[in-house]
Amino acid sequence: MAWLSLEFRVSGADVEVLSDALFAVGALSVDVTDADQGSQEERAIYLEPGEDILLSWGRNSVVGLFDRQSYSDQILSALATAVHPLKLPEPVEYRIDDQDWVRLTQQQFEPIQITQRLQISPSWSAVKDGSDVNIILDPGLAFGTGSHPTTQLCLEWLEHHITTGKTVIDYGCGSGILAIAAKKFGAGDVVAVDIDEDAIQSTCYNAKRNKTAVEVISAIENVNIKVDIVVANILPSPLTVLAPLLAQLVKPGGQIVLSGILVDQGSDLMSLYGQWFEMSTYKVMDEWVCLQGNKLGS
Ligand SMILES: C[S@@+](CC[C@H](N)C(=O)[O-])C[C@H]1O[C@@H](n2cnc3c(N)ncnc32)[C@H](O)[C@@H]1O
Known part of the structure; x- marks a missing residue:
């Protein structure tokens, strides 16, 4: 029946x-x-x-x-x-x-080839040949499987801009995908921050599973460090409220990456972050834009 x-x-x-x-x-x-x-x-x-x-x-x-x-x-x-x-x-x-609902659900999540170098695979799927950076990530309670353009834009940015030893904050870490990727691309200290308890737990779990050392902090705590790169894939309204804090977390000469922004929402954020950064558009994917900025001052 x-x-x-x-x-x-x-x-x-x-x-x-x-x-x-x-x-x-x-x-x-x-x-x-x-x-x-x-x-x-x-x-x-x-x-x-x-x-x-x-x-x-x-x-x-x-x-x-x-x-x-x-x-x-x-x-x-x-x-x-x-x-x-x-x-x-x-x-x-x-x-x-x-039906076998578990298998059916799992079939929806195939490995995702983000760039030539980077692949995200669920734990039940074999890693395809040809990628030298692989992240194992199962869909869970926190956002960030790698399928969404806002995440993909940040991953691409990190691949092309991280050099060995750069320090990174992933603000709004969700599953921890960006923090883990940063570490795998050679970053030095990586800190992941989120306001949501499920995200904090997911990031701890995923970082461990991928054998990457990521420090995970709740946004409720006072995050009081300075790093070379802050990446924040959130949404325009929290990005607006958080602007002074995120700006303060970036060292002079450091960089910021903002994502989670629809193309027609980009210019307001560019002007706002323009107080502290020389802002530009990194890339557009579908209707999403990823912004980047170099911190002013020395
Ligand atoms: C779109 S998800 C991004 C997840 C992951 N970084 C990615 O790129 O796929 C946004 C995350 O930001 C978190 N977030 C939203 N508002 C925040 C705030 N004010 N402070 C810290 N994290 C916040 C959410 O809990 C969510 O996990």
Whole structure:
């Protein structure tokens, strides 16, 4: 017997009431995605910390997953009562066969060739020949598998700018991927900082697994050192708030790398960081820009 899945196409205004009703009538999970995914109308939603949470698109696919013993006619009648006075569209019904879910999930994470030299591989996958720097990283609670352009831009920058012994802070370390890469590219002391406890634990675990010495510090503590390179892949709003602190962490003549920035958000950050750095665009990938700066003064 298979799991029962019911998919409804609804407008953004109806998503919340339908999701709540699906849970109320016994859904094990509710999945909301852009119904225009894969088409010209697909729209990405990015949220800055503190912004109102927008949980829906113009047209949404809302999928409720039910226990294998469930019957759709019973669910639909309970659902009609639960969403009243909303009239539900006819759902599409699927049965989902049981599978080896762990293997299926793992298959989504293939090794990623970031540059000719650098490869990120999950632990269950064989390392492909041809890369001299390999990072073992499994997807987990913290951001940073290497698949996102904002991370890839920083990795590329680090590969091309780290020289032996340079000291580095990875501010907003997530999985620790940038700190680990910096160390593997020959950096000297590397410090990883994050505000999130899961990220701190992930970085400790991943650094150990990759046999790299990375000091991990909570952002709650006072980070009071100066290094040659600060790399921060966060988002424009924390990058704005953190600007004086990040600037202070870079030695005169040192460098800063800022990522997590959409192309049209770049100029404000360039002006802000221009107080302390000679700023320029490193590279653009998809709609993301990575900024770099050389610290002014001697
Ligand atoms: C987009 S992830 C980047 C992870 C990884 N460095 C990468 O490049 O893939 C951003 C990280 O910044 C952290 N972060 C957000 N605001 C922060 C703050 N004010 N101080 C320190 N870390 C912060 C988040 O917890 C998250 O782990």
